[in-house]
Amino acid sequence: MVVLEGKGLGKSYEGEKIIENVSLRVEKGEMVCLLGVSGVGKSTLFNILSGLEMPDEGDVFLKGECVTGKSGKVGYMQQSDLLLPFKSVIRNVMTPLILKKTDKKAARREAEAILEEFDLGECFDMLPRELSGGMRQRAALARTFLTGCDVMLLDEPFSALDAITRGKMQDWFRTVIKRHGLSTVFITHDIDEAILLSDRIYVLSGKVGCITDEILVDISERDSSSEDFIRLKKEIIEKVK
Amino acid sequence: MKKFKSWDKALIAIILVLWQVVGMIGVVPSFMLPTPIDVVKALFVDWQLIGKNTLISLYEAFLGMGFALMGSFIAGVLMDRFPSFRKAVFPLCVVSQTIPTIAIAPLLVLWFGFGVTPKVLLVFLTCFFPLLVGLVSGFESADAGILLLYRSMGAGYLRTLWDVKLPYAAESFFAGLRISASYAVVGAVIAEWLGGEGGLGVYMTRVRKGFQFDRMFAVIIVISLLSLVLVKIVDMIRDRVMRWR
Secondary structure (H helix, E strand, O other), X not given: OEEEEEEEEXXXXXXXXXXEEEEEEEEOOOEEEEEOOOOOOHHHHHHHHOOOOOOOEEEEEEOOEEOOXXXXXXXXXXXXXXXXXXXXXXXXHXXXXXXXXXXXXXXXXXXXXXXXXXXXXXXXXOOHXXXXXXXXXXXXXXXXXXXXXXXEEEEOOOOXXXXXXXXXHHHHHHHHHHHHOOEEEEEEOOHHHHHHHOOEEEEEEOOOEEEEEEEEOXXXXXXXXXXXXXXXXXXXXXXXX | OXXXXXXXXXXXXXXXXXXXXXXXXXXXXXXXXXXXXXXXXXXXXXXXXXXXXXXXXXXXXXXXHHHHHHHHHHHHHHHHHOHHHHHHHHHHXXXXXXXXXXHHHHHHHHHHXXXXXXXXXXXXXXXXXXXXXXXXXXXXXXXXXXXXXXXXXXXXXXXXXXXXXXXXXXXXXXXXXXHHHHHHHHHHHHHHHOOOOOOHHXXXXXXXXXXXXXXXXXXXXXXXXXXXXXXXXXXXXXXXXXXXX
16 A cells, blocks of 8 residues: 655756656555665655645655645654754653644653653653763654654664664664554665665666666565675666766 | 952952052042942941832833833744844844934933833833844754754644744843843933932932932942842843753
8 A cells, every 4th residue: 555655746946956757655564765865856855745845846645645735744854863952852752742732641651652662761851962872863763753644754864873873773773663564765875774774765866866766675684794685785886876 | 368269259359448448548539439338338328218219220120121021022033933024123123222222311201201111111122132132043043953843743833933942042032131131220220310200310310419429339339239130030040941051
């Protein structure tokens, strides 16, 4: 079942085309990656998918309903964690529920549960600055989870982390997403990360960003040293060139 | 001998001692420059009258500051919400700051008489701008990513204002409030100089005409202390509100 679909999306800024005729779909429970070099229009595409910007051409559909230009329909996590520095971790995580007018006590219970699941049970009342980079990213992800949306858009969710924390987070992230059966689209320009995490990869390239390839990640082992992994990586490098 | 913890306190003490010595040896006649001891004596002798006038000036200062707080908040939010309103009004606010308050005060008395109104208005005009600038620049300092995030979660303007913009503006708002607090009493006193029924400014004018400079210095000290106390209160409120600092 297709959960999120973008059809023929195009956008220009001051007469300059950024993306053109981009069509993509996300199936239920699928992890889809948007892979492309910097400046190819990935974030513009995300802003359109999340309803923050109106496309010049095309439409976005969520479970068949047109949601073009309507924000709040999908969960959106940007590159940095964007935790409010003056709110405790739990109050940050509760934010989407409070915005939906959920009762405060119920919101706190839900936030506590998700933080426990994300190994942040000790950090409820801490301020974001007291957390490590990985913990902050997990808290931000917990907040995105609580938007309760069927689809999550993640814009380079691990790019701000060091290599070791990043590796740990990637493993943990895939397990959690699969456990919850969530549909996600994430942006990366790291081919390894794309293969490790996604079920399908869209390659976005060209002077004006458009989808040039769609690659199914059908490998048995998600191990960067396995033969399948290396073969797929070479294939993607060729396509990205 | 008492040890001073910091140089600023030591410097104040040295100035006071020098001032006392200069007065005692008669370098400057005592009616022109009363010694610190004379000033303290005057403060004690006339404390009832000074106290009564202090309350009047404080009332005007608080009222003016209160209106400035409300006015700057409303104007700040409108400027943030409607950029065209900001474009139209903000330059006018900047220009208004180039006009010295001492020059406006006689006009206010002329227009509104000798009652409380011109005093409150002058305090309002003095305090409004620092508060407005603090708020507007504070709203601008809100993290663009977080604002985008709130939009993506479907948050409206008021929720974003409450959750994001106001906390981000707190630091510069309190900086503006500190300046306003230090101006408020002085503003009220300046307005009172031009006439009225009470207040430290009226008292100052009266004692000046009677060449009672010890009492005048006593009032100057009271004004300084009041301003310092107000600034301290603002700091305490800021520390309580901005616990994340």
